[in-house]
Amino acid sequence: MKIAYVVPGPMDHKEAARRGAILKEWAAPDTAVDIRRVEEGPASIESMYEEYLSIPAAAQVVFQLEQEGYDAAILGCAGDPGLDAMREITSQMLVVGPGQTSFQTAAMLCHQFSVLTIAESMIDTSFELGFKAGVLAKLASVRSVEVPVLELATDRAGTMEKIIAEGRAAMIEDRAQALVLGCMSMGFLQVAEEVQEVLGIPVINPSRVALAMAESLVRSGLSHSKKSFALPPKLATGKVKSLHELSVVGE
Amino acid sequence: MKIAYVVPGPMDHKEAARRGAILKEWAAPDTAVDIRRVEEGPASIESMYEEYLSIPAAAQVVFQLEQEGYDAAILGCAGDPGLDAMREITSQMLVVGPGQTSFQTAAMLCHQFSVLTIAESMIDTSFELGFKAGVLAKLASVRSVEVPVLELATDRAGTMEKIIAEGRAAMIEDRAQALVLGCMSMGFLQVAEEVQEVLGIPVINPSRVALAMAESLVRSGLSHSKKSFALPPKLATGKVKSLHELSVVGE
Amino acid sequence: MKIAYVVPGPMDHKEAARRGAILKEWAAPDTAVDIRRVEEGPASIESMYEEYLSIPAAAQVVFQLEQEGYDAAILGCAGDPGLDAMREITSQMLVVGPGQTSFQTAAMLCHQFSVLTIAESMIDTSFELGFKAGVLAKLASVRSVEVPVLELATDRAGTMEKIIAEGRAAMIEDRAQALVLGCMSMGFLQVAEEVQEVLGIPVINPSRVALAMAESLVRSGLSHSKKSFALPPKLATGKVKSLHELSVVGE
Amino acid sequence: MKIAYVVPGPMDHKEAARRGAILKEWAAPDTAVDIRRVEEGPASIESMYEEYLSIPAAAQVVFQLEQEGYDAAILGCAGDPGLDAMREITSQMLVVGPGQTSFQTAAMLCHQFSVLTIAESMIDTSFELGFKAGVLAKLASVRSVEVPVLELATDRAGTMEKIIAEGRAAMIEDRAQALVLGCMSMGFLQVAEEVQEVLGIPVINPSRVALAMAESLVRSGLSHSKKSFALPPKLATGKVKSLHELSVVGE
Amino acid sequence: MKIAYVVPGPMDHKEAARRGAILKEWAAPDTAVDIRRVEEGPASIESMYEEYLSIPAAAQVVFQLEQEGYDAAILGCAGDPGLDAMREITSQMLVVGPGQTSFQTAAMLCHQFSVLTIAESMIDTSFELGFKAGVLAKLASVRSVEVPVLELATDRAGTMEKIIAEGRAAMIEDRAQALVLGCMSMGFLQVAEEVQEVLGIPVINPSRVALAMAESLVRSGLSHSKKSFALPPKLATGKVKSLHELSVVGE
């Protein structure tokens, strides 16, 4: 099967290539996984404003990927920016959001879990994500490690220390029994496995789990429901012929 | 007080002017209300894709309005597209979303209410709006009148008939005790008052209520909480100086 | 528009006059606001027993206000005692409860808020109020400042200190992003604005917000739903002709 | 043990005596049950206004019953008017509300149940009762038989027919697996047993169950929590010496 | 009335007799209560594995008790293992689970309560029990006293100390207003009354309350709903004639 991973921002080519290589290692033997990035957008996503900023360009890429015959696309941000829109504009190709998928995966493994996000300002939107995923009932807490996305990798040891400290606090104070890392850059830092070892509870790596779940869904012949994510009416009725025509300029 | 109403799409100037005039009629004696439209965006909003498409340009206008000294801005779409982002990028000026505000207003008047939206595909996102508004507990149902936004006004009598039919069904089948019209174009069609007369229950006009509630909040010295909607970190820490710098182009 | 504020107890005339004057300052230019008190009832309301004690006499006043042509009546206790009954016995005039209205207003401004009440014994009933308001989903916590109602004003500085201390605790421990002052006497102490300044989050003054929201609702042509708050059957069917006849004496 | 049943209105003495006799038949061998009525109040309770009207006088009787050494008092209305206040003003004697108790009893027997109330206008307040009882999660629906309280007994066969029809509808449409009769006059009509026979699911008689549960609680050494229902502060601190002093007359 | 208490494990005969004697003391004057134990099963129940291990044999006893004409059977474990199955296989005789019954009884007395269980590993399943009981809305917390079931009685004073310490913590940290002892061995230790005295809030003894509530339900002519707990289809349709035939051996 063919799966694409979409970086919703103009990530440096080297880092994008590094992430692509990791995805290939994680993939099942019969999966071909490619990485795509958009050319313009936020440098990193740490606010709802930046989430929205990333959507129009990323949606164009997703729309294109379906034309190219991909089986699934992974939206490369754990906030799942615009996931519903991307599911609206695709009909055959599955689109997966790492955030919601990670939450649902955590629900498979425990009674209640906690999410570790990068900044306090993302805590409430993580609860909104839990609502969208339908698993708010198992979301014990959301905690922040307070490291800017672009600095997560500069001090890997320090980042891991903070993840372990907040994870431990979640276990003791919130009765967390599994953790979700709420950021793709954390995911590609490949710390989940080590944190899992130290804390003794499952730690969900959103990058890895998004890929594995996309594979399972495709393998099971499943895609997102078009009853949930209908084609935009103007497209469905033929009033406009392409995604671009949905945007107009006023006189 | 000074309030601006932002049309998040390139609406025809005549229609924008008509709406601006209606807003002036609705306003309190001490309110000056202006209408602003963005120059590029969706022709109308009937899908999540179009909601997201409207956000970046509308956010720029909202950001600008704060610089101009407005007390409040109303986001002119009942889906409240990007409301959280617009609250993130403003510090003094209140930003109000007509969707959530209408839901909360309905909660003031009854035990449970229903929302009438324009297309079946917007039903689930209306429930998400109910979640964001915090009043899901009083949301009895969401029903669709199945009229495209751009055709709502072409047959006003037909539109009203459909609103009354669905409203009555909501009363009988879902025990709705108040109705929310889930679209600004419905609001500016000024049918709420007539439907209210016919059905005998409160009918919330989102356009009118968004203005009235913005006035009340400003009058009470209140604005959205910056603890809920923090300035994007890169702006807050001075890493970028303007909204535009948050969007970058890859090499 | 004409709005009446009903004090549901035999408040000292001077204090009632002081509150009436404050209301006039807060009112919109086109609002005439009057204060009314009942002649017999609890000295202050700090228990459910006292809430109930206040209702029959206050209901008579509310019933009378509708005859006099008021557009809205505000029930002057943040516990909203008997609000549903007062809405049952009025048909044209809006009745507003400051408690529920304040909770719904807080929901307009943040993801989650806390309520500061006057005594620990009112904490659970504040959650019941949150249920009635339909916004329990956003109610992070209820905390008590532990000052008897009748002593709130005797040491204004001390009261404010306690409000700030509990408000800060709510921010840190419960992630409150806005506060509701849960008592009208706190409201007329006019500390909300100062607390807001100190804590940096919206602080809802129930007295002021009840007035502002009543104005907005009237301005929008809205009143409480008679489908939610039906006329008592004996009145509706003409079995009794007045409110007084609903109370009978046994042989 | 000694249990009193309080009629919160000036019921005709003959009917009160009839109810007292039925209660004696239902009681356990070691229970002495007495009936008490208040002298002034609503003729029957079919609205929230009438509920509130009944509370002050009924509370006085409940307060007196504790002085007389009763082990428990049953509040004789299925809307549980003022139950919280009556629990506030008693310290040793258990006070039981038939409404909430019936809901909790139904929860003991099935996955979900429905309530049959007397008028459509009481449906929403029945849901509020479900919230107070803590069992909203099992409350499938509330339906109304639309018979005025004072006419329930005039056509017993007709009343029963309506109860069976609504009960059957609840089973089929709402998947009700048990029923609660939501009115004490229905309870003393002694139809629950016959309806149970006809429909084949448990039918809770609130009058009988309130007595049986009061007996069980007393037998188990349990009473309502004073942490939940604290003595009114003015009484607790000795500022007033009696229930009457809590009501004052203004100058 | 005749009630049986079923010990779902091969308890030592002396201890079983002691418990039987206590039950007789607690019973109403018109109740005959017998104790039955199964011959093979877990020594004590401290895990879900042991809960399930106990069910087949205990179900056989419950099935037999109905044949013997008992009015009610109490399942002697506060985890209510297999309660639904036991209600499926009985048609006339009420089956009561002490866990759910205690939770529902606590709901009768307060706004929110806490459960004290014996081991941390039973905390999540206690929440599941709260869901099944329908009273999750009032369950403030579940805390563990960390004493193995078989050691509860060896140091009664030490056990009580731990119960009081955790109960006090529940009051202060979780706002618990009543407590449920989540283990039958705690129940027969007869500490509830003393803890209640020390802490000043109701403490539910599951052993005693299960008996008292079974009595009340039988006295009220009520049993579990067969719409909720249907006879297994193979039995209902006559495909098998006895409980034993439901278990088959493969070729």
Added chain:
Amino acid sequence: MKIAYVVPGPMDHKEAARRGAILKEWAAPDTAVDIRRVEEGPASIESMYEEYLSIPAAAQVVFQLEQEGYDAAILGCAGDPGLDAMREITSQMLVVGPGQTSFQTAAMLCHQFSVLTIAESMIDTSFELGFKAGVLAKLASVRSVEVPVLELATDRAGTMEKIIAEGRAAMIEDRAQALVLGCMSMGFLQVAEEVQEVLGIPVINPSRVALAMAESLVRSGLSHSKKSFALPPKLATGKVKSLHELSVVGE
């Protein structure tokens, strides 16, 4: 990776072999999947009694599979009987329940879904499963096709007709946007794909999805949390040495 599928009853060897062959077809290229059946238990599972009957023997098999070095075991019943116990007694090997896993998978694809179960008597327990899965918020309805498990395959066309009819009803009446087949025998009938084609929404085959998700979890280095499913205390502390010793015989 090595995965075992455990049939929790003495299924006919030929049918077991057929299912094993289907599983091999569904598996990823690097997965070896084996089928195991227990020797004694229920012929099929259509009641909670039969669920419990299957657990002790199935648990022994699961326990043994871990010794044999399997990476994951799938519990072959969509009611997930004893899943928690099987997770308690395993430490390295993942155990997956097809019921909960299917619900969580459905949550990945839509806003709300419905479950089709085999008998009306399993509807409530399906909701309990939804609670355990943590996705009750997305469970629109549970409907029954009313075909006994052992007859599902005898008239494949008739079974499919009933599934399509109930599925369509769920779409129209309950707004279902995806379906879960709530029975493994339905799963191995391989109708999901055809129903999906006819109805145009995702249809979850629990047999196939349980395998695919087990593969993804193992591939991602994840297993169930031992904080959620602790080893039974007697095993953990060494009081007993084997699973068998947990069951004792009374004197």
